[in-house]
Amino acid sequence: MSVAMIDEKVEGEIVEKNSSIFKIEDFNLWYGTNQAIYGVNLSIPQNKITAVIGPSGCGKSTLLKTLNRMNDMIPGVRTSGQVMYNNQDIFRNKQMVEELRTQVGMVFQKPNPFPKSIYDNVAYGPRIHGIKKKKVLDEIVENSLKGAAIWDEVKDRLNQNAFSLSGGQQQRVCIARCLAIEPDVILMDEPTSALDPISTSKIEELIKELKNNYTIVIVTHNMQQAARISDKTAFMLNGELVEFTDTDRLFSNPKDKRTEDYITGRFG
Amino acid sequence: MSRMRRRIILNQTFKYVFIFAMSLALIALSVLIYRILSQGLGHLNIDFLRQYPAPYPDKAGLFAGIMGSLYLMLLIAPISITIGVSTALYLEEYAAKNKFTRFIQTNVQNLAGVPSIVFGLLGLTFFVYLFSFGYTLIAGALTMSLLILPVIVVASQEAIRFVPNEIRQASIAMGATKWQTIWRIVLPAAIPGILTGSILALSRAIGETAPLIIVGAAAAIYTIPDSLTSKYTAMPIQIYNWTSRPQEEWQYIAGAGIIVLLVILLLMNSIAIWIRNKFQSRY
Ligand SMILES: Nc1ncnc2c1ncn2[C@@H]1O[C@H](COP(=O)(O)OP(=O)(O)OP(=O)(O)O)[C@@H](O)[C@H]1O
Ligand SMILES: [Mg+2]
Numbered sequence: 382m383s384v385a386m387i388d389e390k391v392e393g394e395i396v397e398k399n400s401s402i403f404k405i406e407d408f409n410l411w412y413g414t415n416q417a418i419y420g421v422n423l424s425i426p427q428n429k430i431t432a433v434i435g436p437s438g439c440g441k442s443t444l445l446k447t448l449n450r451m452n453d454m455i456p457g458v459r460t461s462g463q464v465m466y467n468n469q470d471i472f473r474n475k476q477m478v479e480e481l482r483t484q485v486g487m488v489f490q491k492p493n494p495f496p497k498s499i500y501d502n503v504a505y506g507p508r509i510h511g512i513k514k515k516k517v518l519d520e521i522v523e524n525s526l527k528g529a530a531i532w533d534e535v536k537d538r539l540n541q542n543a544f545s546l547s548g549g550q551q552q553r554v555c556i557a558r559c560l561a562i563e564p565d566v567i568l569m570d571e572p573t574s575a576l577d578p579i580s581t582s583k584i585e586e587l588i589k590e591l592k593n594n595y596t597i598v599i600v601t602h603n604m605q606q607a608a609r610i611s612d613k614t615a616f617m618l619n620g621e622l623v624e625f626t627d628t629d630r631l632f633s634n635p636k637d638k639r640t641e642d643y644i645t646g647r648f649g
Numbered sequence: 650m651s652r653m654r655r656r657i658i659l660n661q662t663f664k665y666v667f668i669f670a671m672s673l674a675l676i677a678l679s680v681l682i683y684r685i686l687s688q689g690l691g692h693l694n695i696d697f698l699r700q701y702p703a704p705y706p707d708k709a710g711l712f713a714g715i716m717g718s719l720y721l722m723l724l725i726a727p728i729s730i731t732i733g734v735s736t737a738l739y740l741e742e743y744a745a746k747n748k749f750t751r752f753i754q755t756n757v758q759n760l761a762g763v764p765s766i767v768f769g770l771l772g773l774t775f776f777v778y779l780f781s782f783g784y785t786l787i788a789g790a791l792t793m794s795l796l797i798l799p800v801i802v803v804a805s806q807e808a809i810r811f812v813p814n815e816i817r818q819a820s821i822a823m824g825a826t827k828w829q830t831i832w833r834i835v836l837p838a839a840i841p842g843i844l845t846g847s848i849l850a851l852s853r854a855i856g857e858t859a860p861l862i863i864v865g866a867a868a869a870i871y872t873i874p875d876s877l878t879s880k881y882t883a884m885p886i887q888i889y890n891w892t893s894r895p896q897e898e899w900q901y902i903a904g905a906g907i908i909v910l911l912v913i914l915l916l917m918n919s920i921a922i923w924i925r926n927k928f929q930s931r932y
Contacts, residue, residue: 449822451818451821451822454818454821456745456746479824479825479826480824481824482821482822482823482824483823483824486822486823487822489815489818489819489822491815493813493815493816493818493819494816494819495816495819495820495834495838496816496837496838497837505820505823505825505833506823506824508833509820509823509824509825509829509833510824555819558819558823559823562823562824
């Protein structure tokens with residue numbers, strides 16, 4: 382928590398040292414003629430949990446999906462400005478988009494395992510990237526499932542279809558599947574909104590643990606969740622980034638009136 | 650109150666109308682099956698399945714027809730499924746959703762409803778004459794492949810569309826290419842639907858007669874095909890030939906042939922239903 386108390390103004394230099402892994406600059410995004418993101422500037426710190434909050438439709442998912450270029454698949458999407466990942470513009474450098482996505486993994490709102498066995502789900506990523514040796518795969522699968530805190534629950538049924546698991550278990554298998562490609566960043570779009578409270582708290586615990594090895598960006602509707610798990614919080618409204626600062630600060634002492642209105646539940 | 654009564658009476662009336670309609674269909678079907686069974690069963694035996702066509706009813710058999718249909722299937726299945734599934738994949742996964750794609754889409758659906766004899770004429774023009782295949786096995790197989798292609802395309806498209814977008818996204822988000830996603834995720838998930846549709850389409854091909862007559866399947870065949878350019882026959886061709894003979898005895902032989910054909914069709918349809926049920930409710 383060394384950055385926690387550092388003021389916004391000096392953050393620029395500090396961030397260099399603490400290496401922000403993503404640097405979004407003057408970023409705009411349009412769906413056809415509809416602008417969804419307006420001039421966002423945001424630096425996402427490495428090995429921290431960054432939460433993105435804001436009312437429905439404000440562009441949280443859009444911003445998140447920009448980071449691994451999942452918006453590319455939607456016809457009619459246009460962008461301007463830049464998104465630097467490890468000092469490379471993800472839209473302009475020669476690195477292939479597939480490579481970016483192996484470094485920036487994603488966990489979706491609804492658990493979406495493949496209609497395959499638990500093992501094949503987790504082994505999918507390594508396999509598409511060319512790993513064939515059974516022993517290597519076995520090891521990756523075990524480590525990933527352990528990393529997602531679900532190994533003990535599934536180790537005796539790795540060959541069962543992933544659909545036979547509960548929603549919360551499925552989501553942790555999806556997290557394991559994401560860990561198996563050894564990403565640096567994990568994007569999570571409301572990963573617990575489809576889950577019951579117990580599964581939710583399990584996944585929150587897991588996310589906090591993952592922080593040691595991964596940078597996590599999490600979109601959430603649940604402000605308590607953002608407050609509980611994140612180091613930094615970004616508040617978005619109507620496609621704009623209103624405020625971005627340390628989570629404690631944002632919730633205890635918001636600078637912007639709109640942030641205050643939102644976190645005190647006056648709108649949204 | 651009276652309104653309610655009217656609705657209930659109407660409800661009852663329609664129920665009886667539907668039951669009546671269904672009974673008519675069932676009665677017609679039973680009469681047909683009874684007639685075929687009573688005429689054909691007596692002539693159905695191992696020899697009937699093993700013998701070639703012959704000028705005498707008690708020497709005539711369906712062997713050439715069965716083998717001809719089998720060889721046709723062995724060609725039609727790979728040709729039509731490969732082309733059909735590729736087309737469906739292109740339309741669903743790659744083609745831009747514009748006017749042109751919709752135009753193609755509508756016409757594929759229309760083609761599925763074109764009478765089979767038209768495909769026969771198409772086959773005659775293209776494969777028999779233009780490509781100079783003549784009245785050969787490959788000309789027949791290509792013609793039949795065209796005939797069932799639209800059905801396979803439409804069924805495969807439905808199966809592919811049924812694969813949830815979420816799992817495509819999950820795969821893409823892990824750095825898989827589009828092709829890897831299609832090959833490893835979409836196709837395996839769609840295969841039960843594709844298989845079901847393809848088997849039903851093939852079972853249509855196995856019973857079709859008109860196009861085969863036009864592209865020159867022959868009735869008097871005493872060998873099984875040994876190359877793509879062999880002369881050939883098929884089960885429905887044999888049966889049609891027998892039914893058009895004047896002596897009553899031949900009708901019984903035809904009945905026996907129909908029973909064999911029906912059993913094969915029922916088997917294929919059961920396999921299709923079995924596959925569908927086995928893989929249903931996965932999402
Ligand atoms: N595929 C799309 N095509 C066109 N417009 C879109 C698309 N996806 C999102 N939008 C629009 O972009 C804006 C931002 O959407 P986005 O999904 O990013 O919001 P969100 O903050 O994630 O909302 P929620 O909290 O409901 O998930 C919305 O106005 C939405 O209608
Ligand atoms: Mg969203």
